[in-house]
Amino acid sequence: MKMIIIHKGKGLWKTVRYISLLLFIVLLLTGCGAAESGGQEEASKHVAGEAASVESAGDPLGHIEAAPIDDPAAAAEEMTSLIKTFKAAVESDNRDDAIAQAERMASIWKSLSQGMPEEQSDRLNQMNADLGGLLEAVHAESWDKARLVDLDYSLYQGFRDVKTVLQIS
Amino acid sequence: MFSRKKWLVFLLCIALVAALAPATAATAAAKTINVTIDGKKQSYSVAPRVVNGRTLVPYRAIAEALGGTVAYDAKAKKATIKKSGSTVELTQGSRTAKINGSAVTLDAAPLNVNGTLLVPLRFVGESLGVWVTWNGSSSTAALETKRSFKHKLGTATLNKVPKRVVVLFNGGVDISVLLKVKPVGAVESYIQQPFYEYIRPNLIGTKTLGDETQPNVEAIASLKPDVIIGTIERHEKIYPQLNKIAPTVIMNDLSAWQENLQTMSKVFNKEEIASTFMADWKAQVADFKRKLPSSVKGAAISIIRINPNGTARAYNAGFAYKIFKELGFTTPKAQLATGEEFITVSSQEQVSLLDGDYIFDFTTDWDGDGAVLQHQKAWTSSALWKNLKGVKNNHYYKVNSVTWNLSGGALAAKLMLDDLYFYFDLE
Numbered sequence: 335m336k337m338i339i340i341h342k343g344k345g346l347w348k349t350v351r352y353i354s355l356l357l358f359i360v361l362l363l364t365g366c367g368a369a370e371s372g373g374q375e376e377a378s379k380h381v382a383g384e385a386a387s388v389e390s391a392g393d394p395l396g397h398i399e400a401a402p403i404d405d406p407a408a409a410a411e412e413m414t415s416l417i418k419t420f421k422a423a424v425e426s427d428n429r430d431d432a433i434a435q436a437e438r439m440a441s442i443w444k445s446l447s448q449g450m451p452e453e454q455s456d457r458l459n460q461m462n463a464d465l466g467g468l469l470e471a472v473h474a475e476s477w478d479k480a481r482l483v484d485l486d487y488s489l490y491q492g493f494r495d496v497k498t499v500l501q502i503s
Numbered sequence: 504m505f506s507r508k509k510w511l512v513f514l515l516c517i518a519l520v521a522a523l524a525p526a527t528a529a530t531a532a533a534k535t536i537n538v539t540i541d542g543k544k545q546s547y548s549v550a551p552r553v554v555n556g557r558t559l560v561p562y563r564a565i566a567e568a569l570g571g572t573v574a575y576d577a578k579a580k581k582a583t584i585k586k587s588g589s590t591v592e593l594t595q596g597s598r599t600a601k602i603n604g605s606a607v608t609l610d611a612a613p614l615n616v617n618g619t620l621l622v623p624l625r626f627v628g629e630s631l632g633v634w635v636t637w638n639g640s641s642s643t644a645a646l647e648t649k650r651s652f653k654h655k656l657g658t659a660t661l662n663k664v665p666k667r668v669v670v671l672f673n674g675g676v677d678i679s680v681l682l683k684v685k686p687v688g689a690v691e692s693y694i695q696q697p698f699y700e701y702i703r704p705n706l707i708g709t710k711t712l713g714d715e716t717q718p719n720v721e722a723i724a725s726l727k728p729d730v731i732i733g734t735i736e737r738h739e740k741i742y743p744q745l746n747k748i749a750p751t752v753i754m755n756d757l758s759a760w761q762e763n764l765q766t767m768s769k770v771f772n773k774e775e776i777a778s779t780f781m782a783d784w785k786a787q788v789a790d791f792k793r794k795l796p797s798s799v800k801g802a803a804i805s806i807i808r809i810n811p812n813g814t815a816r817a818y819n820a821g822f823a824y825k826i827f828k829e830l831g832f833t834t835p836k837a838q839l840a841t842g843e844e845f846i847t848v849s850s851q852e853q854v855s856l857l858d859g860d861y862i863f864d865f866t867t868d869w870d871g872d873g874a875v876l877q878h879q880k881a882w883t884s885s886a887l888w889k890n891l892k893g894v895k896n897n898h899y900y901k902v903n904s905v906t907w908n909l910s911g912g913a914l915a916a917k918l919m920l921d922d923l924y925f926y927f928d929l930e
Contacts, residue, residue, distance in 0.1 A: 422928045490925045
């Protein structure tokens, strides 16, 4: 009985290997086809690939390094929290905190934005512009607090929409 | 690998679950479900029942009681129901049905019990055009073939759940989106035309009918609507014309989004969505109040805007005002003393009327030419302005004019409340 089971197991293993090989070939073939015909993968192509061209055209976050992110939901939560605490830091004239928070926001956004679908480029550009403006304004020698809070509010609303788009709300 | 002991525990658990499951199902099934049509109790050879949490009711008997005809193809296990020009196709065991050729997904597949096809209660409303409400305490499904809506200008009587809906105010358009009813026609937004960006993706295919203050009556008529939703403030003059086109339900207050949501959900047979939304809203309001520091509770809120003619206006009424009231905030005393709902402030000398512990400004650049923003700049750069308490305390904020003022719908209310978490530094 034991022998038969082992024999059956070996036969099964062989079948699995054949199926895997066939699947691999099929995947290779369909993969090439999709790439040529511009199928579903093409449709869901992310904006991330265009980052280089945007950067060369004056990406406001070009100098920011993307934060390493393992958990997008936790990163999104941190981002929302930072947007709120940034406002409080500005209103209480806490310059060091505000600068650190703005830079962290930009870094998180740089990572998360890589998941933005191409058709959401308006939202992506708005977030980039707001964060770029925020970084510039927070580093200015003399603060325009109203502008900083306005930009932060715009980020708050924009990121609320982004969370829905990225399905991380 | 599992040890023998672990296997034994695992198998015991499975046995326990298996032993309990039929008992639970039996309890649910044993509960008597009542069905009424226009208040009259119905009796059926096969009783309605709850299966896997879904209330299933005998479709043929209900369809026939409502004046429909039913044909059953035993071989294909398919029922075809015809009622008032509509055709419904149902297949036993399939969650996909067809209403006038369009596929719809049922909450549960139709079940054959002793030759009677039972379908989810919700589908009865969707397919037969009747209003369905579920009363949990009496386990009664109430079906209504007619509903009347009394309002200040008359009464609108509907003889079926409307499918072709026309909405003539922006708050109503927002509410339609929430209720998952796409209007055949709707007024266009004040800015961000044709519809406000936050709801626009849900309105693809909806025809625009002009401004909410002056909708195009001919365009409305051409859509052959089943119902028109308007408001007393905007549509009193054209109500007779509208009511000739279709039954017209008039809202009593443009900015009373909660009442408008309730009424519209009753018109559209979407009360379940509305009550879920309101439960969520109330929970969020409670959360906001709980989190608000005691130093801010009851703060005087000044809601303002700068007008295109250069004057300013403080709001002691309207959409945002109602939300602040619900959240427990107060009105600045100087504004209250005027006794006016909308206070026009024409000169810098009166600027103290715009003050509050917090000042929220939803000035709108109506024409998109920036002229009103120049007026805003003139107001906010003056020495008198800078002397206001709210301004000195860094509590003057420019907010989203669409979600705080122009829309006036339930979804906008949710966005405004979310904004307040930002402005009051709440997690």
